[in-house]
Amino acid sequence: MTTESHSAESVETAEPSAVTTGPLEKFVYDDGIVRLFAGATVIWGIVGMLVGVIIALQLAFPALNLGIEYASFGRLRPLHTNAIIFAFAGNAFFTAIYYSTQRLCKARMFSDMLSKLHFWGWQAIIVAAALTLPLGYTQGKEYAELEWPIDIAIAVVWVGFFGVNFFGTLVRRRERHMYVALWFYIATIVTVAMLHVFNSLAVPAGPLKSYSVYAGVQDALIQWWYGHNAVAFFLTTPFLGLMYYFLPKAAERPVFSYRLSIIHFWSLVFIYIWAGPHHLHYTALAQWASTLGMLFSVMLWMPSWGGMINGLLTLRGAWHKVTRDPILKFFVVGVTFYGMSTFEGPLLSIKSVNSLSHYTDWTIAHVHAGTLGWNGFMTFGMLYWLLPRIFQTKLWSEKLCNAHFWIGTIGMLLYILSMYAAGITQGLMWRAFDATGSLAFPDFVETVTRLMPLYWIRALGGLLYLVGAVFLLMNFVMTWMSRPSTYEEVVHAAPALTKIRYAKSKAESRLHANTNVGHSGDKFLQGKWHRRLEGRPIKFMILTLIGVAIGGAVEAIPMFLVKSNVPTISTVTPYTPLELAGRDIYIAEGCYNCHSQMIRPLFAETERYGEYSKPGEFVYDHPFQWGSRRIGPDLAREGMTKPAPDWHYRHFKDPRIVNTGSVMPAYPWLFTKKINFEQIQTRVNAMAMLGVPYGEAVLEGNAGKFAEAQAREIADMIETADGTPASETWDTQVIALIAYIRRLGVDIYKTPVDAPEGGSASAE
Amino acid sequence: MHPRGGLQVLSDVLSHLRLDLFPTVALIVFLLVFAAVVIRTLFSPASEMQAAARVPLEDDEPPTPVSEGT
Incomplete structure (x- = not known):
């Protein structure tokens, strides 16, 4: 070749x-x-x-x-x-x-x-x-x-x-x-x-x-x-x-x-x-x-x-x-x-x-x-x-x-x-x-x-x-x-490498009157083993791969397999089909580029955003959306701090209506583009394949049906609050996104199904 | 039974193993190998190191053209 x-x-x-x-x-x-x-x-x-x-x-x-x-x-x-x-x-x-x-x-x-x-x-x-x-x-x-x-x-x-x-x-x-x-x-x-x-x-x-x-x-x-x-x-x-x-x-x-x-x-x-x-x-x-x-x-x-x-x-x-x-x-x-x-x-x-x-x-x-x-x-x-x-x-x-x-x-x-x-x-x-x-x-x-x-x-x-x-x-x-009309091709010459029989060229100790350890040490320091490595690119590649793979594996394997690393929370349940569709819009719009979803256990953060985030809250987040930057505020408890759908509706239409200094862009297209209800079934089924327990929602047609019902519910809430007719809004993408935002951070405040009245969710 | 099924059962078993020793053992192995490389490098013959360092300067490039400085 x-x-x-x-x-x-x-x-x-x-x-x-x-x-x-x-x-x-x-x-x-x-x-x-x-x-x-x-x-x-x-x-x-x-x-x-x-x-x-x-x-x-x-x-x-x-x-x-x-x-x-x-x-x-x-x-x-x-x-x-x-x-x-x-x-x-x-x-x-x-x-x-x-x-x-x-x-x-x-x-x-x-x-x-x-x-x-x-x-x-x-x-x-x-x-x-x-x-x-x-x-x-x-x-x-x-x-x-x-x-x-x-x-x-x-x-x-x-x-x-x-x-x-x-x-x-x-x-x-x-x-x-x-x-x-x-x-x-x-x-x-x-x-x-x-x-x-x-x-x-x-x-x-x-x-x-x-x-x-x-x-x-x-x-x-x-x-x-x-x-x-x-x-x-x-x-x-x-x-x-x-x-x-x-x-x-x-x-x-x-x-x-x-x-x-x-x-x-x-x-x-x-x-x-x-x-x-x-x-x-x-x-x-x-x-x-x-x-x-x-x-x-x-x-x-x-x-x-x-x-x-x-x-x-x-x-x-x-x-x-x-x-x-x-x-x-x-x-x-x-x-x-x-x-x-x-x-x-x-x-x-x-x-x-x-x-x-x-x-x-x-x-x-x-x-x-x-x-x-x-x-x-x-x-x-x-x-x-x-x-x-x-x-x-x-x-x-x-x-x-x-x-x-x-x-x-x-x-x-x-x-x-x-x-x-x-x-x-x-x-x-x-x-x-x-x-x-x-x-x-x-x-x-x-x-x-x-x-x-x-x-x-x-x-x-x-x-x-x-x-x-x-x-x-x-x-x-x-x-x-200003290049020449044809490039000159300089012909180089070099001798081909011959194979070195390493087995026949083992290092000899240069020491006299020493112990075996001394001779071994001297052979090691002569470095033929490293030169041998330098001369064999494929082995060099494999050893480098092993070196870098171990570093990742020792962190990842225990994290994946030791239960104590991710304690589960009994009240944390999968997103509804509509919320999942909304989450997909959140991802598509790149919201994670400006908003985190991770409240750190620091006093200033819990004062500003609420209870700090727990590992068990994210077990159904494929992919995670913790973000790395806060051009806007953290959203991990947004569902608790701003549950009203009409606020989000106005905010997405024009953030500066509700917050004059905001640098968030408006999202007018979310008010005209329709939710693809049929597609939601495929999305739910893919999540189910990953082990997310979706129950009846995986049955053909159910995911879309459930999503439609929740969308109408949210649209009705907006109509009640500010008079925007639900018939005009219920199937628009902004409704799915609002459904997702309203869900953020609320699960840990729910009462476990089998808990005594007044009980709260706890990490297992 | 956790909804995640098999993986969670596996994690129950593995939780009882001393996997938290993983990073420590790997760290020690890494340090030993690294120490070997450092010692070998520091004790390498100077002539060998100098010859290796000159490899990029011996690839037959023509002299650097001078800019016209327009």
Whole structure:
């Protein structure tokens, strides 16, 4: 399958290493695929950033969605995150991997066909995401929103095309030592595959609808095991591989300490995978899992800074170049932001800090320091370094490149600093009490309006960063236009690797007059076992997979199987068919992007929202909807605090009728779109397949019938309250959504069926 | 009998096992393996490390083109 050229016009011979004695082989690198991924990176980056600026402006000016359902914040925010993570960052590190792997392995990619299938398959997935997310097709799990057919496509493209192509190249390489960048790529490929498969397990309930096989606490644990490690193995490890290859290339000197890079790698593989539960501090997750996540997060600080220092010190003796080379400027700021983010991450994982920062814009500042600073700037540095090489011409404008650096840096700082201020303001206002012991800001909207100036500054910062990316696009296009009519294909040559018979080359102790332990120790320190591992990519891959799998398994298995982790509550029952339909609308509209459903056992929260959330309340929540942010208030007890359906009816029509400072968009389409009563049966049956006890509702036709009856009941209540005729409203989607909202958090207050009168529900 | 049926029965059984030792045992194994990697890395011959570090600089790239600086 490999396209190896033997028509040598110019042959550049690689230095044969001491252990490679095979015949000299000629080959040509496939830079066409690098050009494709580089172009996709720039285009999708601008799309993702543009959507980010639009939703930033919507928070400052809610009517900006123009009443169009496809442009509402809840639907566009997942589009922004998916576009930036999977389209921009994904294509960026594919660019890095396809360029550097070939050179580090002294081999063309294993299969040109697989390279093309990977590229076009991945772009098709991005287009599918860009179409389905605004249309409201989502699984409702952050960064894992895409529905099941797209999930299957991701698995096929990632493992079948990308993974096979990459490991095939490693197997056919002509460089004995696998450079550390390749290790980071290996960890990326195996871990992302594992995370994606386990987090996406779902029961389909239609062509573009499914329910997570996990529920409540367990779904939360798996989701944040995935979510955190998506950051680790999609936004960190591949970019570290990028750093370890492109930074030495740009600085024209080797990495400061290769030893440190090895320790950096194994530390991240061993530690990162355990840290996910720090996203769930003070929630209904078991304490031990949360504490474990915190401890491993704090442990991450040291290897991360080791990596940052290794990157920065690679520039030793070359700092004078940084002042005039914009590429090195991008890399220096990128690596510095890696250090800042990986210091801040462990800080935020400490429970006491997290109690202030969680659900606030502090998290938004943190993730944007990582994405804008680390991922963005490393990508820009790499692209500017690559452009002259892949297009075989000079960079069109170094001045524009410099301008991109400065406008990007200013934009990024405006964004991050404003969000720090917003996050800390929010957190402090939420927990503030006055002299009488009451909440100082009992009306949530007070904490929203206070942030408006900061939201405008954030939008400006994002806009400047986007302008910088447009400068890159201009430079990209103009450089591409000055490319030669045909690209020169340099033919390289390197000796093939010969097999090493490890069994015949066992290490011999170099010691004399020592004990057996001493001899064994000396053999160990000679490190043949590790070199053997480095020389065998498939074994390396399997051991890395085992390493990361254990970290997840030790948290997930006890959580799934030990009963005490999720105590059940006798009065908690499944959602009615109409409430389930309403929940599906809640998910489709992306309400979880702004509202949490998790009251933490903190005094300020129980004062504001009511009784703290219990794990047993979520046993039928496929998927969980705890959220990670409070742009609006928590809704976990909304059914208790706002039971009146007419209030919600008016609120969804125009939130500013009932709350003048609200930044929530209006939902006019929910008042015209009809509930699909026939479809509800399929949804109920899918939930029943997951073990939700739906009783008679699973009998054909019953689910729709039950839903209609409840819908008419709610519509009648609204008619009684404000005169809106029930005949006009009962079958509209807003009625289903109101049914769901009114159910939130009420079950624990019900009286158990077999309890004595006056008794209350209790955890078993 | 819990409505979740089989899984809940399994969880009753497993609740009586000492599964809470899982993270501790795994942590110790991890630390030992990690310590082995660190020791091996620190004691690796300098020549070997330097040769490995130079791998990306030996891939026959043409010299960096100079920008026209438009």
